[in-house]
Amino acid sequence: MTERLTIRRPDDWHVHLRDGAMLQAVAAHTARQFARAIIMPNLTPPVTDAAAARAYRDRIVAALPAGCDFTPLMTCYLTDGADADAIAVGHAEGVFTACKLYPAHATTNSAHGVTGIFALAPVLERMQAIGMPLLIHGEVTDRDVDIFDREAVFIDRTLQRLVRDFPALRIVLEHITTADAADYVTAAPDTVAATITPQHLIINRNAIFDGGLRPHAYCLPVAKRERHRLAVRAAAVSGSPKFFLGTDSAPHVVGAKESGCGCAGIFNAPFALESYLSVFEAEGALDRFEGFASEHGARFYGLPLNTGTVTLERVATPVPALVGEGDTAVVPFHAGETLEWQLVA
Numbered sequence: 001m002t003e004r005l006t007i008r009r010p011d012d013w014h015v016h017l018r019d020g021a022m023l024q025a026v027a028a029h030t031a032r033q034f035a036r037a038i039i040m041p042n043l044t045p046p047v048t049d050a051a052a053a054r055a056y057r058d059r060i061v062a063a064l065p066a067g068c069d070f071t072p073l074m075t076c077y078l079t080d081g082a083d084a085d086a087i088a089v090g091h092a093e094g095v096f097t098a099c100k101l102y103p104a105h106a107t108t109n110s111a112h113g114v115t116g117i118f119a120l121a122p123v124l125e126r127m128q129a130i131g132m133p134l135l136i137h138g139e140v141t142d143r144d145v146d147i148f149d150r151e152a153v154f155i156d157r158t159l160q161r162l163v164r165d166f167p168a169l170r171i172v173l174e175h176i177t178t179a180d181a182a183d184y185v186t187a188a189p190d191t192v193a194a195t196i197t198p199q200h201l202i203i204n205r206n207a208i209f210d211g212g213l214r215p216h217a218y219c220l221p222v223a224k225r226e227r228h229r230l231a232v233r234a235a236a237v238s239g240s241p242k243f244f245l246g247t248d249s250a251p252h253v254v255g256a257k258e259s260g261c262g263c264a265g266i267f268n269a270p271f272a273l274e275s276y277l278s279v280f281e282a283e284g285a286l287d288r289f290e291g292f293a294s295e296h297g298a299r300f301y302g303l304p305l306n307t308g309t310v311t312l313e314r315v316a317t318p319v320p321a322l323v324g325e326g327d328t329a330v331v332p333f334h335a336g337e338t339l340e341w342q343l344v345a
Helices: 022-034 050-064 084-092 117-130 147-165 179-187 204-208 226-236 269-282 286-301
Strands: 004-008 012-015 036-039 071-077 094-101 134-136 171-173 192-196 243-245 309-318 338-343
Touching: 004 286, 012 022, 012 084, 012 243, 022 050, 022 269, 036 050, 050 084, 084 094, 084 117, 117 147, 117 243, 147 171, 147 179, 171 179, 179 226, 192 226, 192 286, 204 243, 226 269, 243 286, 269 286, 269 309, 269 338
Parallel strands: 012 036, 036 071, 071 094, 094 134, 134 171, 171 192, 192 243
Antiparallel strands: 004 309, 309 338
């Protein structure tokens, strides 16, 4: 039995660090484990231009512990009025790593999102030409589509056409939750990849209703049936370079989750690597963990692999009921459980 595992230092290709006091409270958890992270731009107001991205990047760096080696990779929040020239300049200047596409009203702070994806053809064409990735929250938001079908319908209605019409555009279908998505990405051209969260590897939709309504198991896209969890899990541990780590860690204070209209999001950052590693061990795929966590994403983005390492040991690791205190206290994923691994170096 493996007792100690050292891998190349990983990256998180999808994380929400929020802003203000919450940013101060959560940034160190991500930076402790990951060398780089793709930072989601759905602030209030959203990060829609290079000036806002620079300012947000500065706030993230200022929130890190002294001496911390962590690089935030900034993204541009696409709106119906997105400017292709301005986005291209921001990318050329090294401010924007990618653009993020939220269908309007798909998730937290997505009210400014895109109402008609193909109306953004000039932007997508420019991104395709300059090699700038498009990151997609892949769900439709039509009220007549069942929430558990939103990802599959998006693939059928939108993603297939997007891949056909923009064959050189690098696309990341983020936080996939269904067999439909795992199968589509597997069969798609090499320009299409996907991120996978720890929660969608571990819980199915029953977790939201386990003995009552469980708001801390609620995220978007929502967890699906068991067969979908197993399909996404198989994709993650497959060794395919199309699938890589993206936590979608999304902190909300306790009151915002435990309310009459609780916010969507699972805060998994404090024990993300331990959570993922438990899955790879259970599936007999420890030899594929480094690729998923540390190599596939960097190669898809065309970035160099990290040179440092992290080490995890088999140590019983209790997960607290709360992380943080006061106005920034958040319930973490696995709260009250004991994980079998611990990040030690």
